[in-house]
Amino acid sequence: MITRSADVVIVGSGPTGSTYARIIRRDWPEARILMVEAGPKATARTGQHFDTLSDAERTAARLMAQGPRRGETYAPITREEWEARKAGKHDHSLQRRPGLFFANTDTPDEKAFAGFAAASVGGMGVQWTSGCPHPSKSERISFIDPDEMEAALQLADSLLGANKHPFPGDKGSEEMRARLGAVFNPGRPEDRKVQPMPLAYTVTEDGVITHGTDHILGEMVDEPEDMFRILPDTACRRVLHEDGRATGVELVSMNSGETWQVEAGTVVVAADSLHGPQLLYGSGIRPEALGRNINDHFLINRFLVTDIEGPLTSMSWIPRTDDAAFPFSVTIHGNDPALFPFPEKIEGTLVGMGLFVAADPRPENRIVFDEDTPDWKGLPSFSIHAPINEVDAERIENGKALAEKIAHTLGAPVDGFATTRVPTGSSLHYQGTLRMGEVDDGTSVCDRFSRVWGFENLHVAGNGVIPTVTATNPTPFIVALASIGAAKIAAERRTVARATV
Template identity: 85%
Template structure:
């Protein structure tokens, strides 16, 4: 059956697209919702997280999620690359990530902004690391009421299934947080003190269940197709629009090449921070700020040895605070040296650290579209121009110093391993490309309800709409913002009939 009309068409099946579907269904039970996904369904259950699969099945699912690189097994890390990473130099293997593909046309080298993406039902929501921290006050949207934002974040926790302390009673991790608290807690508000990292986990006697987009969609996955349908391996080539109204979408089957149009009352573009702007651009919707202010959290890694007895099951988190003294979000967790790609001599309890550094959003850092060269979906290909500036460099060096301080607070740095900045793009937190604004003044793409300026029924979603300087994992933040946009769509109840299609 070819769907020709829907009240709401959602392009993208990741966490924000799934949130739009779930909240619209909650507030508008009669809505007919069509979700479009360029990649295949890779798991037996819709939106199941790949970490819940047996190893062989997970590998197969990752290979199928690689878009234009579908089925390609990337070359494993070499000893030379591993030694370069240990020395704090460029490790090219970090630009070959199973389950993802390099979406931009830039040569993957030391200077590149790596624009990774996934293409499968569930998107990054079936591969994410499940961290659910809340943004600090300054990271939140300043023109959204504080109480409204807090309520939306609580809803995001419910949708994601956030567990504030998934491993209570982990004595080693509690001791780690006690020591870190002595150094970093003074002067911090209670909600920004050292704490367990909230994770989208259900812990059972058999092990951990990591939540994917199945947790967001809930019972919607069992609805009849005339009410909710996901079209896998179907790309959206164009958002159709006329006189400031989105009228539908033009779709193409990635298997047969057949194309058709679907009329829609509302269109939601939830196709990630790179492909969302790409679709708008390819549709002739080109606000001045589209694709600009792209930024990603710079990621600093450090391994160290602690005298704290394991197991260190619980992940610890040092949150970002609202001043320039600590523009970082830090995760710390026990590590298994057996998972290193090559044998290393490790004596003691190994700990890994990921320190996320806030980047400086600048309009000149942007996606550059190429109308002459099309990508695997038939849309304009793109490159990314986002060099590091002096503000970034200063924060990165501060971050490295903080990483060393944390390592010496808890133990000693692992011999033979430097404090290293991972290649730009590896945090997968690309932001700013469809940024939200308070006024239609050319510096933003959408309003506080995520509606594209000049449209009443075209919404955008994902990390790209974040307009602030952040260091915190953005997933709960963008799910919260998506829930606000979804409520607006449900209030409007714009329908389209099959006859009109």
């Protein structure tokens, strides 16, 4: 059955696309919603997180989610690559990430921006690491009322199923946080003190259930297809539009190559920070700021050993503060040396650290599109121009020094392992390419409701809409922003629908 019309078409099935569907359904029960996803349905339950699968099922699901490299088994890390990683040098295996594909046409090396993406029902929402921290006040958006933003973040917690303290009674992690707090808590407000990282987990007697987009969609996954339908293996080639109004979408089956059009009252492009701009560009929607200001949290990794007795089940978090002194967000958690790709002798309890470093949005850092070279979906391919400048380099070095300080606060750095910065883009938190703005002055793509400037019924979603300098995992932030945009659509469209009855 080919769907020919819908009240709302959502391009992309990840966390923000699913949020648009869920909130529109909440506020506009009669809406007919169509969601399209370029990748396949890789799990038995719609939107099920890959971590809830058996090892064999997870491997199969990842192979299905690799877009143009679907079904391709990547070569495992070599000893040479592992030694390079330990020494703080470039490890080429980091560009081979099961479950993802390299979307950037640049050569995947230490100089290229790591443009990874996923293509399966649920998008990155079935592979994410489930961190649910709230952004600091300075990371939030000045032209959105603080109370409205806080309410949206609380709603995001509910949609994601964020658990603020998933492992109470983890004595080792509590001792870790006490040591860190003695150093970092003085002078911090309560919400920025060292704390457990909130995770989208349900903890049961049988283990942990990681939440995917099935948690966001809730009962919608069982709705009749005439009310809510997800089309897998279906790419959107073009948003159809006329005189500032989106009229529908042009779709193509990734299996048969058949193309068709769907009329739509509203279109939401929730196709990630790389492919959202790509779709708008390919549709002839090209505001000046489209694809510009791309930035990603620089990611610094450090292994350390501690005398704190494990297992350290809980993840600890040192939040970013609102002053310039701490533009970092740090996660610290127990590690198992048995998971190293090659045997390493470790004395003491092994701990891993990931330190996100804020990066400034700069208009000259941008996605560059190539209309003459189509990608696997038939859209303009792209490369990413985002060199590191002096400000970035200084923050990165400060981040490395902080990682060493944290290591010595808890114990000692692991001998033979350097403090490393992984290739830019490796955090998968690309931002700014669809940035939100207060006024239509050419520096932004959309308004506070994520509605594209100059359009009355075209919205965008995902990390790309974030306009601020951030260091914090962005998932709750973008789900909150999506909920605001979705509520706006439902309020306006349902009012119109009622008036025409």
